[in-house]
Every structure is written in structure tokens, then in C-alpha cells.
Amino acid sequence: MAFEPPRRLVRALGESAPDGDDWLEKLPEALHRAVAARELTVDRVQVPGGRSSLVVLVRRADGTPAVLKLAPPRARPHSERAALAHWAGRGAVALLEDDGAEGVLLLERLHPDVSVRSLPEAKALLEAAGTLRRLWTPPPEGPVFETVAERTGRQALALRAGADADAELVPLVDAALGVRAELLAAPPEHRLLHGTFRQSKVLAGERTPWLAVGPDPVVGECAFDLARLVRDRVEDLIASPSGAATTRRRVKRLAESLDVDQERLRGWTLFRAVESGVRALRVGRPRDAELLLEFAGWL
Numbered sequence: 001m002a003f004e005p006p007r008r009l010v011r012a013l014g015e016s017a018p019d020g021d022d023w024l025e026k027l028p029e030a031l032h033r034a035v036a037a038r039e040l041t042v043d044r045v046q047v048p049g050g051r052s053s054l055v056v057l058v059r060r061a062d063g064t065p066a067v068l069k070l071a072p073p074r075a076r077p078h079s080e081r082a083a084l085a086h087w088a089g090r091g092a093v094a095l096l097e098d099d100g101a102e103g104v105l106l107l108e109r110l111h112p113d114v115s116v117r118s119l120p121e122a123k124a125l126l127e128a129a130g131t132l133r134r135l136w137t138p139p140p141e142g143p144v145f146e147t148v149a150e151r152t153g154r155q156a157l158a159l160r161a162g163a164d165a166d167a168e169l170v171p172l173v174d175a176a177l178g179v180r181a182e183l184l185a186a187p188p189e190h191r192l193l194h195g196t197f198r199q200s201k202v203l204a205g206e207r208t209p210w211l212a213v214g215p216d217p218v219v220g221e222c223a224f225d226l227a228r229l230v231r232d233r234v235e236d237l238i239a240s241p242s243g244a245a246t247t248r249r250r251v252k253r254l255a256e257s258l259d260v261d262q263e264r265l266r267g268w269t270l271f272r273a274v275e276s277g278v279r280a281l282r283v284g285r286p287r288d289a290e291l292l293l294e295f296a297g298w299l
Contacts (some may be wrong), residue, residue, distance in 0.1 A: 003028045003045070007052060010110060015283040016074065020293040023072040030070055034104045038097075040068060041201060046112050050214060053077070055086035057109065065109035066096055077103045082144050083192060083217035091134030092212045093203075094292060110211055111204040121233065125250070128202050128229055129257055131210050132194065139192040139219045148193075148220025151186050155210075155275045156180060162278035169278060172296055178276035179267040183221075188261065193218050193225040200231045223260045226270035231295055240292050244298040251299075 005027055013024060030056065037041060039061040046055040046067075055069035060066055071077040073099055076085040084105075116124040116131075139145060163173035165183040194201070194217035205211040218224070230250055239244040251269065253261040277292030 001005050003031060006045065006047045008048040008051060009054060017098060018074070021072070021074075023136040023229055026264075027070065027127065029113060030103075030224040033057065034068060034070060034101065035047050035099070038068075038106060040094065045064070048127075049243075050294070052216075053214075055112070057112065067107040067109050067112075069105040069107060070104050071105070073103065077105060079145055080215055082140075083194075083215050086140055086192060087135060087137070088186055089207075089211075090137075092215065093205075107213075108205075110206075110213065112149050114204040115200045117199040117233075119181060121236075123268070124198075124199050125229070126234070126257075127146075127198075127210050128199050128232075129226070131202050132197055132225060132229070133258055135194050135197075135212060135215075136191045136222050140191070145192065145219045146218050148187070148224050150220055151195075151218050152180055152184075152271065152275075157281070159278055160281060164297075166281070169293075172274050172293060173278065176271045176296070180271045183223075183264060183267050187221040188264070190219060191222055193220060195225065196228065197225055198228050211212065221264070222258065222266040224268045224272075226254055226260055226265055227259060227272045230265065230269045231273055231292070234291050234295050238294055243295075247298050264298055270296055273299070 005024060010024060017024075025212065034040075040058040043057040043059060043065075046057060049055045052075040053069050056068040056070075058066050058068045069077075071080070081095065084092055084107075085098070088094070089108075093110060095105065096108060097106040099298055118126045119127065159176060161175050161224035163169045195218040196213065196214065201212055201214050202210050203213055226291050230247070231237070237247055240246060252262055254260070255265045273292050273296035277289045277296060280286070280292060
């Protein structure tokens with residue numbers, strides 16, 4: 001089977017690949033094995049696809065459409081599998097295989113080219129927030145998932161290193177680290193979260209209008225999950241003369257619609273925007289970094 005991974009996947013994984021990582025080189029062989037083992041027929045590779053995994057539209061032996069997803073270990077596919085199994089199709093794409101090979105997921109087929117981003121902004125935020133609410137469930141027993149404290153702890157170390165390398169970042173990084181410490185001191189709830197939720201992660205489905213895909217699950221407070229949604233379409237916000245005011249209204253509206261504390265949402269939005277901006281600088285995406293750090297300054 002002739003195969004070339006999507007450029008976006010190659011570029012994104014190249015930014016984060018550890019030394020000696022050969023997952024991309026082995027991907028064609030891994031895809032062939034996964035398809036053969038499940039007696040699948042490949043329709044097409046989804047392009048541009050994801051930034052952390054290969055998404056292939058396939059059909060099962062009985063003709064049922066499905067999606068085959070292959071992800072490297074650093075994308076934590078075992079956590080994604082555990083979260084999808086826990087949600088059992090409630091608010092999220094359904095897992096079709098209970099126990100697949102490491103890094104391989106067989107999922108229900110949604111409409112891969114139709115996300116809530118296709119809707120007008122106000123409607124898109126409403127539908128996305130409603131989908132997210134369904135995912136916020138008590139986590140399963142045991143240390144199955146990473147916690148918000150653990151994930152942001154790693155990010156905090158990288159943030160401090162970024163500030164040490166660029167003095168102009170110090171005020172924003174100090175603010176982000178300070179608000180993180182305050183928020184972690186007294187989290188209001190303990191829920192299973194999507195972890196990387198945004199409008200493009202909500203696709204049209206058949207059994208229900210909208211379903212979430214691509215979680216990087218984490219356990220913690222709901223405001224952390226909602227924070228990434230606040231900055232959706234950040235390029236449009238930055239381009240608007242009223243971008244700062246629109247952002248503050250968005251924080252207020254999303255917090256009220258999902259019963260989340262507004263100040264906690266603002267705080268996590270700040271931390272996540274600064275973290276993403278500093279990371280973008282580190283991997284050589286200065287334009288993305290500029291947008292994210294300007295956005296963070298509004299908070």
C-alpha cells in the first residue's frame with residue numbers, strides 16, 4: 001500500500017520528537033499491520049489530519065465505515081483509549097475495539113471534514129460547550145490518568161526555562177506561574193477532562209449531532225478544560241479592534257453557561273495561553289507565539 005504521512009503530522013511530530021525516535025519511519029509498516037490484522041479496507045488518509053496521530057478512514061470486513069488511528073507513545077494513546085472506554089460514546093467518539101495493539105485505535109466514523117468551526121462563532125461556542133459538559137464525569141478508580149497538577153508541573157518547568165532565555169517573557173511567565181499556584185491550592189472538583197478541547201475537536205456524527213474526538217485526557221477541575229476553548233479562533237480575536245473586550249465577554253459567557261468560576265477560568269486561560277505561546281517560540285513558530293502572547297496579555 002503506497003503511503004506518505006500528511007505534512008502537518010510530519011512537521012508537528014518533528015517539533016517534539018526525542019532523539020532517536022523512529023516512529024514516523026516505521027509508520028508505513030505499522031499501518032499495513034494494523035489494516036491487515038483487522039481485515040480493513042482503506043478509503044483514504046485524512047488530510048491535513050491531526051498533529052499527533054495518523055487518521056485513516058477505513059471500512060471493516062462487513063462494510064461498516066470506521067476510523068483507524070495510529071499514534072506514537074508520546075501522544076499517550078493508552079490514555080485516550082482509557083478515556084474513550086470510560087465515556088462509552090457519551091459525548092465522544094465511540095471506541096470499536098476493546099483491546100487493540102499499543103498505539104492503535106479503531107473508532108466510529110464521524111464526518112471528519114465537518115467540525116463545529118463550520119458554524120457561526122456564537123453557535124459554535126454553544127455547541128462545543130454543550131459537548132464538553134457531557135465529558136466531565138467522575139474519573140475511574142486508580143491512577144489511570146495524569147492530573148492537571150502533574151501536567152502543568154512539567155509545563156511550568158519549560159515556562160521558567162523560556163523566561164530565563166528571554167527576559168521580555170518574564171512578566172507574563174511570572175503571572176502564569178503565579179496563577180497556576182493559586183489555582184492548584186484549592187481545586188473545586190475532580191473530573192475526567194478532555195485535556196485538549198477546542199472547536200476543531202468536535203465533529204458531526206450520525207447518532208448525535210456533535211461528538212468530541214482526540215482527547216489527551218487529564219483529571220482535574222473543569223475550568224482547566226474550558227480554558228482552551230476561550231481562545232478558539234485566536235487569529236480573529238487579535239485582528240479585531242474589540243478583541244480584548246470580546247475575550248473578556250467570552251470568558252464570562254462560557255463560565256456562566258457551564259457553571260464554572262469566572263476567575264478560575266480566566267486564570268487557567270492565562271496559564272494555557274502563555275504555556276502555548278512560549279512553546280511555540282521554542283519550536284520555531286514565532287507568528288503563533290506572537291498571537292498567543294498578545295492574547296494572554298489581555299487576561
